[in-house]
Amino acid sequence: MCTLRTPDAHWIYPNKTWNPCSIAEPCRRVMQQLRRIFMNTTQSLITQTDWHPLVLSIQVASVATVLALVVGLALGWLFARKRFWGHSVLEAVFMLPLVLPPTVIGYGILVVAGRRSPLGAWLREHFDYTIIFSWHGAVVASAVVALPLVLKSASAAFAGVDRSLEAAASTLRQSRFSVFVRVTLPLAWPGILAGTLLAFARAMGEFGASLMVAGSIPQQTQTLSMAIYDAVQAGHDDLALLLVIVTSLLSITVLVLSNRFFSLR
Numbered sequence: 001m002c003t004l005r006t007p008d009a010h011w012i013y014p015n016k017t018w019n020p021c022s023i024a025e026p027c028r029r030v031m032q033q034l035r036r037i038f039m040n041t042t043q044s045l046i047t048q049t050d051w052h053p054l055v056l057s058i059q060v061a062s063v064a065t066v067l068a069l070v071v072g073l074a075l076g077w078l079f080a081r082k083r084f085w086g087h088s089v090l091e092a093v094f095m096l097p098l099v100l101p102p103t104v105i106g107y108g109i110l111v112v113a114g115r116r117s118p119l120g121a122w123l124r125e126h127f128d129y130t131i132i133f134s135w136h137g138a139v140v141a142s143a144v145v146a147l148p149l150v151l152k153s154a155s156a157a158f159a160g161v162d163r164s165l166e167a168a169a170s171t172l173r174q175s176r177f178s179v180f181v182r183v184t185l186p187l188a189w190p191g192i193l194a195g196t197l198l199a200f201a202r203a204m205g206e207f208g209a210s211l212m213v214a215g216s217i218p219q220q221t222q223t224l225s226m227a228i229y230d231a232v233q234a235g236h237d238d239l240a241l242l243l244v245i246v247t248s249l250l251s252i253t254v255l256v257l258s259n260r261f262f263s264l265r
Helices: 020-048 052-081 087-098 102-113 118-127 135-159 163-170 176-204 208-213 224-233 237-263
Strands: none
Touching: 052 087, 052 135, 052 176, 052 224, 052 237, 087 135, 102 118, 102 135, 102 208, 135 176, 135 208, 163 176, 176 237, 208 224, 224 237
């Protein structure tokens, strides 16, 4: 009869003193080497990267957000407190940038304020000024796409304010403007600020409409999103990845802050 023999333990483990921890030191050295290479590459990439697109993106988004906030506050209060003929249609028109393709928005801006338009020709003739292929064009495009976020948040915030508090303030001989500044606006401010932060994030990420209106000119109109696109097209994947990480971190920060303000409503 054939019998099976259990292999000798010495054949499986020729070294009785073998310790699994003996591979820890080589692994640690390899990880240190990889970490050193990664840090050196990242540091070199950061120091050699042109950060002008990031600065320009923050500048464009900040100005665009201020414009969107001013217009959004007025329209938000109007749509929340007044009812008139064509109310729904007019509100839908201002909300269109949320659903329209960016190219449509960019083309619309070119039609209204381009060099061939009456407004663009008038600005060029009297002030020698045009928004086309300038960072001002990127501001206009970003403000247009960011406006619906401020408008909707402001409208909901104003609608949620207790009207009895405003009525009580009016009995104290306060003007309408004083009631708005001292009562209505502070009560609605958390929701408005949350929408403003979302608008800033949207303006930071604007690409299509800005590209049509302002172009992607290095050191002039090239924002962060355009720099990422240009880096990918040029095959600079390391630069594109770095800019994507920076953009993602900024977006996450803004969204976290926006969620906190939404929770205060």
